[in-house]
Amino acid sequence: MSGFSPSPEKERVQDLLWVPTIRDFFKRPLTSGPLRVLCLPGRRCRFLMKLLDRGYTTLEHVTCIERDPIEELLIRGALASYSPSSPVPVDVVADSLYNVLTAGAERAISRQYQVIDLDIYGRLEPEGDVFRSLVAAVDVQTGARVSEWVLLLTVEAASARQSVLESLVKNEAALMTPYGPVVNRRLTTAQATDNSGPGRLVRYAACVAACVVETAFPNFTPKLVRAPIFYRGSDVYDRPAARALMGAFPFWLSRPPRPIAAMGPAARAALLDPAFDSCIRKAIQLKVALAEHDSIAISRNVTALPLD
Numbered sequence: 001m002s003g004f005s006p007s008p009e010k011e012r013v014q015d016l017l018w019v020p021t022i023r024d025f026f027k028r029p030l031t032s033g034p035l036r037v038l039c040l041p042g043r044r045c046r047f048l049m050k051l052l053d054r055g056y057t058t059l060e061h062v063t064c065i066e067r068d069p070i071e072e073l074l075i076r077g078a079l080a081s082y083s084p085s086s087p088v089p090v091d092v093v094a095d096s097l098y099n100v101l102t103a104g105a106e107r108a109i110s111r112q113y114q115v116i117d118l119d120i121y122g123r124l125e126p127e128g129d130v131f132r133s134l135v136a137a138v139d140v141q142t143g144a145r146v147s148e149w150v151l152l153l154t155v156e157a158a159s160a161r162q163s164v165l166e167s168l169v170k171n172e173a174a175l176m177t178p179y180g181p182v183v184n185r186r187l188t189t190a191q192a193t194d195n196s197g198p199g200r201l202v203r204y205a206a207c208v209a210a211c212v213v214e215t216a217f218p219n220f221t222p223k224l225v226r227a228p229i230f231y232r233g234s235d236v237y238d239r240p241a242a243r244a245l246m247g248a249f250p251f252w253l254s255r256p257p258r259p260i261a262a263m264g265p266a267a268r269a270a271l272l273d274p275a276f277d278s279c280i281r282k283a284i285q286l287k288v289a290l291a292e293h294d295s296i297a298i299s300r301n302v303t304a305l306p307l308d
């Protein structure tokens with residue numbers, strides 16, 4: 001599956017969500033020096049270059065993951081202009097993200113990443129690569145004893161290999177099975193029962209937030225720092241007409257104070273509930289990015305997204 005190139009919408013979403021999230025993290029008083037970043041930059045490294053250009057990180061502080069050997073070479077080539085020396089002093093690992101975070105966990109832990117850009121192909125589902133990589137990333141960060149870090153999570157809300165709406169219906173139902181009780185309690189009756197495409201997308205976004213809160217617990221408390229944006233993503237097999245529906249979620253995770261004098265399920269709920277409340281509230285404010293002629297419009301108008 002080579003030949004990845006980001007859609008114009010994706011690049012806009014990176015400018016609007018990812019870059020400001022990293023900028024805010026970089027500028028917080030606790031940050032000192034270039035950020036330590038784990039990413040899957042893709043052959044053009046566009047987003048990574050934005051971070052390098054703005055001085056938020058340097059090549060020496062970045063690990064690039066790419067499982068496709070040709071794409072890996074292209075990444076080295078793309079980054080060559082950022083370094084006078086050869087080979088380029090950047091850590092490029094030719095493996096799957098999951099392996100890097102599990103079999104290679106010791107090394108990943110030692111890097112003490114402050115930013116993990118989890119942008120791999122796939123849906124968020126129990127046995128899938130995205131969920132397993134998310135769990136592994138939390139484990140690595142727990143082992144690294146990082147107190148605060150940024151998780152940039154990209155998920156495929158609907159595939160373009162079938163009808164986008166049919167795929168969204170399936171994916172929303174699959175996430176509502178585990179997260180329905182947590183999510184529905186935080187929605188209005190209208191939101192919980194709206195079975196239109198946009199209605200399902202709202203619940204899907206809420207489930208993604210719930211999943212991250214639950215997966216990070218009890219080691220980190222996530223905050224969804226900006227409303228997620230959904231957009232038509234990269235071409236599938238280089239077919240511009242077939243673009244998956246993607247969602248971008250910027251989280252900031254911090255280590256909660258160790259709870260004392262709290263025991264049992266009620267204590268667990270008391271710890272989890274505020275994070276569910278805040279992340280789900282933010283998730284359902286989702287926005288959409290739509291290409292219009294030469295520009296990309298960002299709006300709250302989910303009904304404008306072509307979902308059939």
Ligand SMILES: C[S@@+](CC[C@H](N)C(=O)[O-])C[C@H]1O[C@@H](n2cnc3c(N)ncnc32)[C@H](O)[C@@H]1O
Pocket residue numbers: 001002004006040041042043045046047065066067068071095096097098119120121129
């Ligand atoms: C979605 S693209 C990343 C794009 C990049 N973040 C950007 O914004 O332009 C994913 C890239 O990572 C590779 N990739 C996808 N899933 C992967 C995985 N599970 N492990 C390692 N590499 C993966 C693909 O070959 C592709 O080059």
